[in-house]
Each structure stands twice: as structure tokens, then as C-alpha cells.
Amino acid sequence: MLHLSDIQQAAARIAGQVLDTPCVESRTLSELTGAQVFLKMENLQFTASFKERGACNKLRQLSQEERQRGVIAMSAGNHAQGVAYHAQQLGVPATIVMPGFTPGVKVARTQGFGARVLLHGATLEEAAAHARALAADQQLTFVHPYDDEAIMAGQGTLALEMLAARPDLDTLIVPVGGGGLIAGIATAAKALKPPIEVVGVQAQRFPAMVNAVKGEHHAQGASTIAEGIAVGAPGVHCVEAIRRHVDDLLLVQEGDIEQAIVLLLEIEKTLAEGAGAAALAALMRHKQRFAGKKVGMVLSGGNIDPQLLAQIIGRGLVRSGRLMRIVVGTRDVPGSLARITALVAQAGANIDEVHHQRAFTLLAAQNVEIEMVLQTRSREHAADVIERLRAAGLEVRQQP
Template sequence: MIQLNDIQTAATRLQGQLLRTPCVASRTLSDITGAQVFLKFENLQFTASFKERGACNKLAQLSAEERQRGVIAMSAGNHAQGVAYHAQRLGLRAVIVMPRFTPGVKVERTRGFGAEIVLHGDTLDEARAHALALAEQQQLIFVHPYDDADIVAGQGTVALEMLQDVPDLDALVVSVGGGGLIAGMATAAKAIKPDIEIIGVQTVRFPAMFNAIKGTHHPQGSSSIAEGIAVGTPGQIPLAIIARLVNDLVLVDEGDIEQAIVMLLEVEKTLVEGAGAAGLAALLKYPERFKGKKVGLVLSGGNIDPLLLAAIIERGMVRAGRLARIRVSARDIPGTLAKITTTVAEAGANINEVHHQRAFTTLAAQNVEVELVIQTRGPQHIAEVLAQLHQAGLEAQLI
């Protein structure tokens, strides 16, 4: 079981090797959630993730003989980049086994740090089994992403910094996959401030640690927008620490995480991946639980696939009523389409897409159905657009 002094020693070891990220208040998110929100920007690390901390702490302690052999890791991306970057910095050979579903941006970034990439399996567990086999075959040092005391101690330095910057935090809300981050943070935080509340966040689709701690049997899904915490098997070292020190674990849905990603992008102008937004997702889903408290959130990573981000932003605009799809029915005569588009424009909405439908409709043959995707200012504006279409003698409805 790691202790506070292990984390303090790790912090000394990491000085000058990575960024001491800011932990600052967010007035807008505080207004939205009802809590006093402080954000720890771990997405500003060079590899855009807190995973650098554990990787650097582990690699820095290897013996000369172990350095000569090189290292191997399995990861969906962030641990991979942390190991690859610090291995390159220390002049070590690094082999990284990644599941086949890993976002391309993470694969290429890891390869860019000089690591040898092996894509194998559809899950982290399959990648881990293959990595362990390669480690034995090639005599490489296996660097586990979370089930390792040195990794956990390195991740715990996040809490040291947060409590140095904001000593009177009431709670830390931390995303949980294998459990390395929250285990390290809980060890440090509870030793410094015993009454601080530590809350872990998992997704409904990957509730392995939640099940292990609470004795529940929630089913596991096959994929998640928060692939960084899509872990099927919790680490044994973190599990023991979490059972002793973490106050509670909560679950959030995929939609909650999408909302949090868009909110951080809009409000804080900061880009986070799904796992990095899980803490804010919990605050948004359970506001009464944190109301009035000083809450520290870790924006644990910022490596997100650009195409996924584009989809999330668009879906977020739909949920916010800023992007809407409407259907307009009218007589199929010259000038009808112009009348529709003019009415929408006069209502102050912008048209993204137009689909003019004649064949695939149940309307009378002399009628036409037009589907529009429009940009609006929100739900009230959508209602105003529909009202003006009705005033123009057109049948219109939100789809």
C-alpha cells in the first residue's frame, strides 16, 4: 500500500520533467452547477494527459540493466503516449500494444514519440495479454497503466498540486478506469486533508470498478465515448486503496459526457476527451450532491479524435436547440421553395441543409415535403421560426 511519502518522493522526482498544470476556478461552471468548481488542466501536459506522471515516475526508477532491455506497455492511448515520450527522453526502447479500436490521433502521436506500435485485440484485456506475452518473449519491462505502485504514486502528485493551490477543497471528483489516478489522489488527499470527499466517476457502459466496490452487477458495454476509462478489469492495487479511501462512486451516461465536453469547449475554451469530461458530467448529473461545495475536477486528458469531436459538437447543438430539423408541407407549385427559405431567413435562422421530397411521402401527389436543417439561437427561436412558417400558410413541424 503506497503512502503519502511515496507520492511526495514521486513529486520531487518529477520536478522539471513535466508541466505543473494550473488549478483554477471556473466562475461560469460554478454558476451552472451550483458548486465552486476548480479545474486541474492535465490536458495541458505535453502528451495531453496526466498519464505522463506515472510513466515518468516508473521509468525514472529503472535500473541500468532494465533500461538496456527496454519497456512495453498496453494502452488505449494516453498511457501509451506517456510511456513512449518519457522512454524516448530517457533513450529507452518502447513497444506499445494498443487495441484495434484506438483513435488514429492517439496511434500516430504515440508512433511520433519513436515507439514501436502493435495493434492487437478489441479490448484492453486482449491487448494486455498480448503485451505480457511479448514482454516475456523479448525480455521487456512491462509498464502497467494502473496496477503498479510506482504508477499510482506518480498519478497521486495531481492531488498534491491541487491541494497546494486550493487547500480548502471539499471534494475531488475523479474519472475512474483501472483506478490508478483516483487511488493515487485519494492516498495523497486523505493524508493531507482527512475530511476531504473523494468521488469516482465511471460510465454506465464500463462500470467494472463500481461493481467491484459496490457488489453490483451492471452489465458491461462494448464501447464508450470515454475510451480512456473503458476498462473491463479494475487494478488490484487501486481497488484495495479505493475500497479504503474513496467515499463513493457514481455512474454517468454517454450523453452526460458529451454535454460536458461541449460545455468545457464553449465555456473554458479547452479541449478534453471523454474521460477528461467525466468529472464535470457527474456534477451536471448530480448537482444537489455537490451544491455549495468547493469541488476539484481533473481534466485528465485532451486526446480526442477530430471526427468524434465534430459529431459531439453537432449533437450538442441539437440538444441545445441551436440546430434543428423541421419538415414543411406545401403545394408543389413554382415559388414554394423560395417562399419557405425566405420565411426561414426572415425569422433569423440560417439553413444548413435542404431536402426536397416528392416521391417518398404520403402527401397528395400535388404536394411537396421539404426537410430543412436550420441553425437557431435555441428552443424559443425554433418556436418562432415554426410560428412564422404557419403565418405564411405553410404546414411545419419539428422532427
């Protein structure tokens, strides 16, 4: 059973090896949500994730013989980098088994920390089984990503730092995958401040912990943008700690997470991956539940694929009304497009894309549909652009 003393010892053990990251107030997010919001910026760690804490604590407790033989871990992302980096710092040979679908950039970064990377299996489960087999065959120490008390204790150091920086916090919101992070945080927070509320957040598509702890039966999906918390089976040790210390578990949709990523970029100028933005997603979705409270949120990581980020930003612009797609029907004669673009310019919008549709339309043969993607300032501005085009006698409809 994990205790506060284990987490305090972990804090002493990893001091100077990981960042005591800022826990800063966001006035704008506070205004948007009705809570007083504080962000624990774990995306500022060297490997851009809280995973360093548990990995460092685990590795620093290895015996000399275990250090010489080396360690092995299974991960498709943040845990891999945390183990590889701190193993390199300690001179410990590290092998990381990653599933075959792992993006090349994550493989290269893990190798850059000196680890031997083995790609194996089409799923996380297959990669984990292979890592376990190698650990037994080569006498390597297996470093579990979450279901290990040394890992949980390392992650729990986050709570010590948050309550030292903001002792008046009355609620903590924490992303949940396998449960190592929230198990450590909740154990420490409840010991230091029993009245504090600890709330976990899972992606709707990967609700394993909610199902295990609450006895519910949410279906599991195939993918999520919060891949850092996309865990099919929660840790056994983690479930025990969560049942004792965590007050509630919430689920968030993919759109909630996307919106939270964009808000953090725009408002705080900070990059969070899907799992890292899950806490804000829950706060935005359940504003009334947290209204008036002093809320500490863990931004657990900032490792996100640039192409995925670009898509999320684009979808966020659509969601906020700053990017819209319209179809304008008009006579197919010279000057028609020039007239329409002039009207758009007069309305203060910018044209992102234009496409003429002559074949796939029910309009008369002499007419044309012009599909346009426009950049606007807001939903209200978008509505004004459409109204101006209609006032000029054009048929306009907005596309979803």
C-alpha cells in the same frame, strides 16, 4: 500499500519532467452548477494527459540494467504516449502493443516519440496478453497502465498540486477506469486533508469499478466516447486503495459526457476527451449533491478524434436547440421554396440543409414535404421560427 510518502517522493522524482498544470476557477460553470468549480487542466500536459505522471515515475525508478533492456506497455491511447515520450527522454527502448483497431493518428503519435509499435489482437485483452508474453520472452519491464503502485503514486501527485493551489477544496471529482488515478489522488488527499470528499466517476457502459467496490451488477456495454476509462477489469491494488479512501462512485450516461465536452469547449475554450469530461458530466448530472461545495475536478486528458469531436459538437447543438430539423408541407409549385426560405430568413434563422421529399410522403401528389435543418440561437428562437411558419399557413412539424 500506497502511502503519502510514496506520492511525495514521486512528486520530487518527476519535478521538471511534467507540468504542474493550472488549477483554475470557472465562474460560469460555478453559476451553472451551484458549486464553486476549479479545473485541474491535465489536458495541457505535453501528451495531453495525466498518464505522463505515472509513466515518468515508473521509468525513473528502473535500474540501469532494466533501462538497457527496455520497457513494454499495452495501450490504445494516452498511456502509450506517456510511456513512449518519457522513455524517449530517458533513452530507454520502448515497445508499445496496441490493439488492431487503434486509430492511425494515435499509432503515428506514439511512433513519433521513438517507440516501436506492434499492432496485435482485436481487443485490449488480446493486446495485453501479447505484451505480457513479449515482456517475459524478451526480459522487458512491463509498465501497467494503472495496477502498479509506482504508476498510482505518480498519478497521486495531482492531489498534492491541487491542494497546494486550492487548500480550501472540500470535494474532488475524478474519472475512473482501472482506478490508478483516483487511487493515487485519494491516498494523497485523505492523508493531507482527512475531511475532504473524493468522488469517482465511471461511464455507465463501463461500470467495472462500481460493480467491484459497491457490489452492484451493472451490465457492461461495448463502447463509449470515454474510451480512456473503458476498462473491463479494475486494478487489484487500485480497488484496495479505493475501498479505503474514496467516498463515492457515480455513473454517467453518454449524453452527459457529450454535453460536458461541449460546455468545456464553449465556456472554458478547452478541449477534453470523453474521459476528461467525465467529472464535469457527473457534476452537471448531480448538481444538488455538490451544491455549495468547493469542487476540484480533474480534466484528465484532451486527446479526441477530430471526427468524433465534430459529431459531438453537432449533437450538442441539437440538444441545446441551436440546430433543429423541421418538415414543412406545401404545394409543389414554383416559388414555394422561395417563400419558405424568406420566412425563415425573416425569423432570423439560417438554413443548413434542404431536401425535397416527393415520393416518401402521405401528402397529396400535388404537394411536397421540404425537410430543413436550421441553425437557431436557442430553443426559444427555434420555437419562434416554427410559430412564424405556421402563422403563414404552412404545415410544420419538428423532427427529433
